Amino acid sequence: xxxxxxxxxxxxxxxxxxxxxxxxxxLVQVLLFGFAITNEVKDVKVSVVDPAQDEVTTAIxxxxxxxxxxxxxxxxxxxxxIEESFRKGKNKMVVVFENDFAGKLGxxxxxxxxxxxxxxxxxxxxxxxNYANGIINNHFQTLYTNPGLPVVVPEVRMMYxxxxxxVYMFVPGIITxxxxxxxxxxxxxxxxxxxxxxxxxxLLVSPLKPIQIVAGKVLPYVLLSFINAVSILxxxxxxxxxxxxxxxxxxLAESILFIVLALSLGILISTVSNNQQTAMxxxxxxxxxxxxxxxxxxxxxxxxxxxxxxxxALMPPRWFIQIIKSIMLKGTGLAYFWKETLILIAMTIxxxxxxxxxxxxxxx
Amino acid sequence: MNSAAYAIEAQNLVKRFGSFTANxxxxxxxxxxxxxxxLGANGAGKTTAIRILCGLSKPTSGKIxxxxxxxxxxxxxxxxxxxxxxxxxxxxEDLTVAENFRFYGGIYGMSRDQIRQKTEEMLGKLNIxxxxxxxxxxxxxxxxxxxxxxVAIMHSPEIVFLDEPTGGVDPITRRQFWEMIYQAAASGxxxxxxxxxxxxxxxxxxxxxxxxxRIEALGTPAELKxxxxxxxxxxxFIKLARKAVNKE
Amino acid sequence: xxxxxxxxxxxxxxxxRNRMMLPIIFVIPVFQLLILSYAVTFEIKRINxxxxxxxxxxxSRSLIQHFxxxxxxxxxxxxxxxxxxxxxxxxxxxxxxxxxxxxxxxxLNSGHPARVQVINDAINGSAASLMSAYTVSIISNFNKExxxxxxxxxxxxxxxxxxxxxxxxxxxxxxxxxxxxxxLVTIIGMFLxxxxxxxxxxxxxxxxxxxxxxxxxxxxxxxxxxxxIIALFELAVxxxxxxxxxxxxxxxxxxxxxxxxxxYLLVVMGIGLFLSTVTNTQQQSMFLAWFVLVIFILxxxxxxxxxxxxxxxxxxxxxxxxxxxIAMIRMVMLKGSGFQHISRELGILLLYGTAILSLxxxxxxxxx
Numbered sequence: 001x002x003x004x005x006x007x008x009x010x011x012x013x014x015x016x017x018x019x020x021x022x023x024x025x026x027l028v029q030v031l032l033f034g035f036a037i038t039n040e041v042k043d044v045k046v047s048v049v050d051p052a053q054d055e056v057t058t059a060i061x062x063x064x065x066x067x068x069x070x071x072x073x074x075x076x077x078x079x080x081x082i083e084e085s086f087r088k089g090k091n092k093m094v095v096v097f098e099n100d101f102a103g104k105l106g107x108x109x110x111x112x113x114x115x116x117x118x119x120x121x122x123x124x125x126x127x128x129x130n131y132a133n134g135i136i137n138n139h140f141q142t143l144y145t146n147p148g149l150p151v152v153v154p155e156v157r158m159m160y161x162x163x164x165x166x167v168y169m170f171v172p173g174i175i176t177x178x179x180x181x182x183x184x185x186x187x188x189x190x191x192x193x194x195x196x197x198x199x200x201x202x203l204l205v206s207p208l209k210p211i212q213i214v215a216g217k218v219l220p221y222v223l224l225s226f227i228n229a230v231s232i233l234x235x236x237x238x239x240x241x242x243x244x245x246x247x248x249x250x251x252l253a254e255s256i257l258f259i260v261l262a263l264s265l266g267i268l269i270s271t272v273s274n275n276q277q278t279a280m281x282x283x284x285x286x287x288x289x290x291x292x293x294x295x296x297x298x299x300x301x302x303x304x305x306x307x308x309x310x311x312x313a314l315m316p317p318r319w320f321i322q323i324i325k326s327i328m329l330k331g332t333g334l335a336y337f338w339k340e341t342l343i344l345i346a347m348t349i350x351x352x353x354x355x356x357x358x359x360x361x362x363x364x
Numbered sequence: 365m366n367s368a369a370y371a372i373e374a375q376n377l378v379k380r381f382g383s384f385t386a387n388x389x390x391x392x393x394x395x396x397x398x399x400x401x402x403l404g405a406n407g408a409g410k411t412t413a414i415r416i417l418c419g420l421s422k423p424t425s426g427k428i429x430x431x432x433x434x435x436x437x438x439x440x441x442x443x444x445x446x447x448x449x450x451x452x453x454x455x456x457e458d459l460t461v462a463e464n465f466r467f468y469g470g471i472y473g474m475s476r477d478q479i480r481q482k483t484e485e486m487l488g489k490l491n492i493x494x495x496x497x498x499x500x501x502x503x504x505x506x507x508x509x510x511x512x513x514x515v516a517i518m519h520s521p522e523i524v525f526l527d528e529p530t531g532g533v534d535p536i537t538r539r540q541f542w543e544m545i546y547q548a549a550a551s552g553x554x555x556x557x558x559x560x561x562x563x564x565x566x567x568x569x570x571x572x573x574x575x576x577x578r579i580e581a582l583g584t585p586a587e588l589k590x591x592x593x594x595x596x597x598x599x600x601f602i603k604l605a606r607k608a609v610n611k612e
Numbered sequence: 613x614x615x616x617x618x619x620x621x622x623x624x625x626x627x628x629r630n631r632m633m634l635p636i637i638f639v640i641p642v643f644q645l646l647i648l649s650y651a652v653t654f655e656i657k658r659i660n661x662x663x664x665x666x667x668x669x670x671x672s673r674s675l676i677q678h679f680x681x682x683x684x685x686x687x688x689x690x691x692x693x694x695x696x697x698x699x700x701x702x703x704x705x706x707x708x709x710x711x712x713x714x715x716x717x718x719x720l721n722s723g724h725p726a727r728v729q730v731i732n733d734a735i736n737g738s739a740a741s742l743m744s745a746y747t748v749s750i751i752s753n754f755n756k757e758x759x760x761x762x763x764x765x766x767x768x769x770x771x772x773x774x775x776x777x778x779x780x781x782x783x784x785x786x787x788x789x790x791x792x793x794x795x796l797v798t799i800i801g802m803f804l805x806x807x808x809x810x811x812x813x814x815x816x817x818x819x820x821x822x823x824x825x826x827x828x829x830x831x832x833x834x835x836x837x838x839x840x841i842i843a844l845f846e847l848a849v850x851x852x853x854x855x856x857x858x859x860x861x862x863x864x865x866x867x868x869x870x871x872x873x874x875x876y877l878l879v880v881m882g883i884g885l886f887l888s889t890v891t892n893t894q895q896q897s898m899f900l901a902w903f904v905l906v907i908f909i910l911x912x913x914x915x916x917x918x919x920x921x922x923x924x925x926x927x928x929x930x931x932x933x934x935x936x937x938i939a940m941i942r943m944v945m946l947k948g949s950g951f952q953h954i955s956r957e958l959g960i961l962l963l964y965g966t967a968i969l970s971l972x973x974x975x976x977x978x979x980x
Contacts, residue, residue, distance in 0.1 A: 021899045025906070032910055036925035044919055086777060087949040089939065092919070112771050119776035120946035122784050123655070124917050129774045130745055136772050137752075152675065152720070152758075154751050156730045156744050159701060164737030181902070189895050197814065276814075276894045277807050278632040284799060285640040293651050298915055300739055302658055302707075308651050322704065329735050330702050418823050421980050439979055440825055448823040452816035458629050459622065470618025471826050499629075 004208060004216040012220050022224060026178050026232045033170040034240045041127045045091040047073035049082070054102035060113070063139045064095065069131045086118045093117045093128050160329045167240045172324040173297030175232050176258070176317045180291050182225045183259050185283040187218055187266030192279035195270070211356075218263050225259045226252075245331025251324065257344055258320045264351035265316070271358040291317045319343050371396045371523050371554040372417060377426035379412055386412040387423070388577040394556060394570075396522075399549050401568030402558040403597075405605060408574040410558040411451060414527050417556070418448045431522050444472075447516035447524040447553075451531065455512055457501040461487070464500060464515060472519035479518075486514040489547070506537035510544065517548055524548060526557040530564065542567050565597040573604055580604045615826060619834025623808070627838065637804070637842060638849075641796040645850055648792055649858060652915070653784040656742055662689045662697040662706040669717035675728070678750050679710070685750075694729075701733050708732050708743055720758065778863075778946050789860050790941045791914040793850045797843045798909075798934060801877045802901055805839040806884030810897045813888075822978040829973045832885055836969070840877050847873050863948030872940050875958060878965030879933040886972040908934045936961050 013019060046064065050057050065072050073091040076082055082094050096114040098104065104111035115132050117125035161168040191214075194200040203213050230252075236242040244251060265287070273279040293299060294308065295317035301309055312318050319340040326332045334341070372394035379387040386409045394400040404410045415421040417430050419439035428435045431445040455464045462483055469479035487493045490510055500508060509529060517524050526545075530538045542564065549555050557568070565571050565585055572582040581588050581604060585597055594600045627633060661679060665672050679685045688706050691697060700706035711729040719726040730747050734740035779786045812818040821831065847870070854860040862869070884901055891897040911925065912918075912934035918926060929935040936957045943949035951958075 015896065021903050025903050028903075028907065029910070032907065032925075036911065036921045036928075041917060042920055083777075087943065087947050088953050089943055089947075089949075110771050112773055115772065115774035117774065117776050118947070119779035119782055120942055121787050121917065122776070122779050122782035123787070124919075125776055125779070126782055127742070129776070130749075133772050133774065134745075152728055152751050152755055153725045154728050154730045154748055156732065156748070158732050158734035158737075158740055158744075161734040161737055161740070164734055164741055166737055168734075169736045169738075186895070189898065193893070193895065274630075274632055275811075276898075277804075277811060278630070278636065280803065280807065280894070280898050281633065281636040281640075284803070285636060285644060289644055289648060289795075293648050299652050300656075300736060302660075303653050303655055305650050308647065311647065312651075325735055326702075326704070332702050336703055419979055420819060420822055443823060444825040446823070448820065450816065450819045450823075452819065454817055454820035456622070456626065456817060458626055463622070463625055467618055467622045468820070468824070470621075471615050471821065471824050471830075473615060473825075 004212070005219050008216050009220045012224070022182060022228065023231065026174065026228050027235060029174050029178075030167075030171065030232055030235050031239075033174065034167045034236070041124055041131070042068050043071050044069060044093065044124065044128055045073040046070045046093045046095060046128075046132075047076050047082075047085055047091045049076045049078075049094060049096040050101075051077075051099045052097060052101040052103075054100075056102040056105055057097045060097075060136060060139055061095075064132060064135055067131070067135055069128070069135075082116060091118070092121070092124060093132065095132065165240065165242075167236060167242055168329060170297075171232065171236045171240075171242050172321050172328065173292075173295070175229050175255070175324065176295065176297065176321050177288070177291055178228050178232065179225050179255065179259055179320075180262050180287055180317060182228060183221055183262035184266035184269065184287055185280070186224075187221050187263050188269035188273070188279040188283050189276050190221075191217055191267065191270035192273050192276045196275040214267055218267070221263060221266075222256075222259055225262075226256065229255050229259075242328065244328050246327035246333060250334065251327045254320070254323050254327070254341065254344075257341070257348070258316070261316050261344055261348040261351065264348055264355060268351050268355040268358070271355050290315055294318065296321050316344060316347050369395060371398070371431060372400075372556065373427075373429045374417070375427040377413065377416065377428055378424045379409075379416060379421070380424045385577055387416070390426075390574075390579050392572055392579060392582060394523075394554060396554055397549060397552055399545060399555045399557065399567070399569045401565050401571035402556060402574070403560065403562070403565055403571055403601065404558070404574030405560060409577040410574060411527055413574075414525050414556070414558055418446060418525050419443055420448075445522045447519065447521040449512050449516040449524070449526045449529055451527040453508065453512065455500050455508060455515065458499065460497045460499055461492075461503075461511060462496045464511070465518060468515050469518055474519055482518045486518060489544075490514065506533045506540075509533055509537070510541060513541070513544055517553060521553060523554040523556060526555065528558055528560070530559065530561065538564070562596070562598040562601050565601075571597075573601060575604055615830050616834045616837065619831065620837045623835065623838035627842070637800065638846070641800070641846055642849060642853060644796060645789070645792055645853055646857065649785050649789050652788045652792070655782075655784050656684065656739060656746070659685050659708055659743055659746065660688045660700075660706045661685050662691070662700045662709040663687055664691050664694055664697050664709065664711040666692055666714050667712045667716035671717040671720055671726075672712045675712070675751070675754055676710075678754050679747075682746075682750060684746055697731070701731070704733075706733070707739075708747065710747070785858050786860055786946060787942070789854045789858050790945050791938055793847060793854065794934060794937050794941060795909065795914065796850060797847050797873060797877065798880050798905065798937075800846055801839055801843040802880045802884040802905060803898065804842070804884075805835055805881045806888040806897050806901055807894050808839070809835055809885060809888035810891055810894045814893055828976050828978060832969065832973050832976060835885060836878075836881050840874070840881060843877050843881075844870065844873060860945065862945050864944030864950065868944055868951060868954075869941060872937065872944065872954070872958060872961075875961045875965060876933060876937040879961055879968060882965055882968035882972055883933075886968055886975060889972055889975040889977070908932050911935065912938050914938055931964075933961060933964060 048061060050061070064070050074085065076085060076094060085091055085094070094116045096116060098111040101111045113136060115129050117129050119125035158164060194203065204210065233244065237244065269282050270279055273282055291297070294312040294315050301312050301318060304312065323337045323340050326337050370393050375391050377387055377390040378385070390413060402410050402414065412421065416423045416428070416435065419435060419442050423435065430442045433441045435442065459467065465483040466479055469482060484493070487496060492507065495503065513526065513529060530541050533541070545555055545557065559565070568585065570584050571588065572579045574580065581600065588600050589595070589597065592600045592603050594603060627637070663676055665676060680687055689700055694711055697706065697709035697711065701709060709731045711731070713727070716726045728751065730744060732740045732744055776782055851862065855862060883904065887900045888897050891900060911929055911932055914934070918929065918935065940954045940957055943954060
């Protein structure tokens with residue numbers, strides 16, 4: 001048994017290319033998310049239609065473009081040009097000022113400013129219009145209202161993530177995706193490989209018990225996943241300052257639980273697939289995309305339609321992401337997520353039972 | 365040397381992998397229409413040599429030509445004129461018998477009619493015309509091996525290379541397999557076959573015996589038995605192999 | 613040409629004979645499209661709010677009523693203690709807490725600013741900023757009412773109107789479905805073609821092909837074409853679903869979409885095939901492909917706007933085929949852009965595809 005595990009270790013660790021990817025991938029991803037990828041909106045190109053070009057419109061334009069959100073685009077003259085500029089993808093919004101703006105304002109006629117957004121990206125369009133509207137309102141408010149009026153002033157506090165850094169959101173997600181990838185996908189493929197190449201038969205006739213064979217295949221991946229998770233945590237802590245506010249021991253323990261769960265899922269996939277390609281496509285479509293999209297990694301679960309919320313409840317990553325967010329960012333303890341933990345344990349048991357059953361049928 | 369008379373000419377063939385020498389200065393000539401046995405224990409370097417002759421692997425040095433073409437510079441020309449049956453099973457297990465024939469015939473550039481005709485002919489010879497549309501995976505190993513051989517010669521190559529063609533099959537099938545080899549040779553195909561079954565050596569016109577990457581003996585089975593004062597090829601081989609072990 | 617045909621024929625036979633692969637290739641992606649398109653949304657439709665009102669006056673209740681009547685806000689709890697609200701946030705039951713201190717109404721009545729604490733769960737930074745934008749806008753509406761009650765003449769001097777073109781309802785699915793189509797087509801293209809070659813290496817049949825006089829480009833083309841056709845077919849099915857189920861507008865020319873996809877597939881499949889020539893096992897090639905793919909997807913602007921990335925990251929996108937494809941397919945489908953608008957990107961992709969395929973042919977070794 002020991003020999004067999006050692007053989008499996010050597011098998012994996014000797015493959016330098018895979019090793020580089022296994023350890024390089026999480027690092028690259030964390031760095032990308034930390035430095036490059038953000039769903040905040042800034043530096044959006046905005047074009048202007050301004051027939052009047054008087055001191056008022058110039059002032060408004062200045063306050064728009066002095067904000068971090070907007071970059072000066074082109075000066076346009078007609079409706080046709082607006083459409084064309086959107087088609088070319090030149091800008092995301094066009095601000096259209098009315099003719100004789102300052103004059104009308106002086107006569108108290110309430111001239112209009114039109115904000116036309118390219119809503120093919122609705123998220124950005126919505127934000128951009130909101131920001132621009134806010135800036136313009138603010139501009140007029142400071143000009144025309146006297147201070148000291150009785151108004152409600154909100155004091156906004158951002159809990160857990162005062163800088164609104166995207167990394168906070170993504171680190172738990174990346175850890176989850178990687179554990180899933182390495183544990184579930186890799187095991188399913190490595191077992192399917194033995195089946196495809198016929199070496200599984202050899203192992204099965206050996207005095208090793210099936211459970212030992214599976215354990216031997218799986219142990220190296222447990223270690224690998226674990227090292228991976230820890231390296232992501234270290235990187236996010238030291239480079240991006242993502243804290244671990246709760247108990248580190250608890251965090252690692254929950255990670256191991258999730259790794260075991262992912263492995264049992266991987267074994268289950270390998271028992272139903274006849275070759276590596278099938279195992280891979282199954283893992284890819286049945287595991288990876290839902291892990292990324294249905295787990296709350298990028299898109300908040302609460303905003304999904306009810307059916308999908310139910311579906312996402314079946315996704316182990318969803319619960320795990322909640323657990324790590326609670327431990328790392330909120331600093332809460334088991335009292336706050338014992339339910340989620342129990343769900344993960346139950347899922348693990350189910351996966352193991354089903355795959356043991358499948359495995360036995362295949363042997364019989 | 366009249367090259368027209370030889371299908372394969374190898375002079376001082378050397379193949380090294382790093383510091384390991386798999387083929388150490390091999391020199392041999394194979395006559396056209398001959399059944400040439402390439403014998404040796406497992407790991408003696410037979411597969412390495414056969415892969416070089418087929419143009420799958422580049423030799424380190426030597427002067428080698430196959431079907432009159434240089435393996436260094438004209439490997440693709442060689443490939444048009446040879447057939448190869450590898451040690452690893454090479455038919456697609458998820459395709460039927462006929463589909464395998466069609467695929468391999470197709471990539472050798474045979475016409476649709478030629479392929480159909482050859483398929484019928486080959487299956488007829490094997491008496492398995494009814495297995496035309498059977499998936500390979502469901503056939504017994506012996507039939508698969510015969511089919512693999514048929515596929516390897518369906519485009520009528522000048523030379524066919526067989527790497528351990530009878531590995532793992534029963535004696536009766538092996539016997540039938542050798543009958544197929546004789547038929548191929550009779551139709552003018554040069555056969556280059558590796559094996560570690562010494563009884564099969566008796567079926568070859570000429571044989572070479574490899575030990576530790578070198579050719580230790582070369583000649584007809586009768587010559588070799590005479591030279592080594594042995595009753596069977598098995599005895600010849602054991603004597604040669606013992607020599608190798610003694611040297612170490 | 614005939615030789616390529618035989619390889620293509622063989623690949624199709626193998627794909628259609630694999631009982632497991634068929635549903636994976638043809639059914640699962642459709643499900644994915646249906647399900648995931650509903651899942652991927654940054655829209656915030658429901659903000660769970662916890663209210664702490666220690667003033668308990670007409671004014672404070674009026675402000676809270678403003679929140680209660682907004683369709684976005686859902687009040688999950690009332691209390692008089694911030695601690696209880698924090699507990700809600702910690703358990704994830706509330707996203708936001710607003711807390712009004714005693715003296716709220718008194719300050720307003722005496723003409724002074726009144727302060728309100730707004731506490732957001734900001735783990736998801738972008739959701740938090742959107743949430744707080746909503747909150748601020750509700751409060752400023754409230755303010756406007758107060759100010760006009762003091763001074764009816766006050767109010768904005770100019771009126772701001774807005775309109776959303778190409779997607780007036782701001783339907784997020786309109787934006788995401790084309791992107792998800794790209795994703796599905798990419799996975800099929802890149803993985804199937806690449807893994808297929810490595811599979812032949814692993815089971816040894818590639819030797820039998822290498823010993824034939826087949827040309828290297830014929831082999832690569834034979835592996836490319838079947839999966840190219842399958843991926844385009846998949847795109848067609850996906851577009852039909854996008855049209856029928858999601859009513860995604862297809863403003864541009866449908867043939868242009870297929871032209872873009874055909875060129876794009878050359879690139880991703882070229883990458884898959886190239887990776888397959890440098891790897892020996894399916895596991896390795898899958899790993900590499902997955903690695904490349906994840907980075908490409910994340911940087912492509914599929915989920916997050918490209919404009920928000922720093923310049924160096926945008927420069928990296930020059931080699932990211934997914935970024936080109938996503939930008940083009942969204943332009944053509946949603947804005948009706950024509951060939952002249954995307955010709956530059958298309959040209960780049962074509963060059964890219966030619967280069968990567970040549971590289972794959974060059975790197976493929978018949979003789980080792």
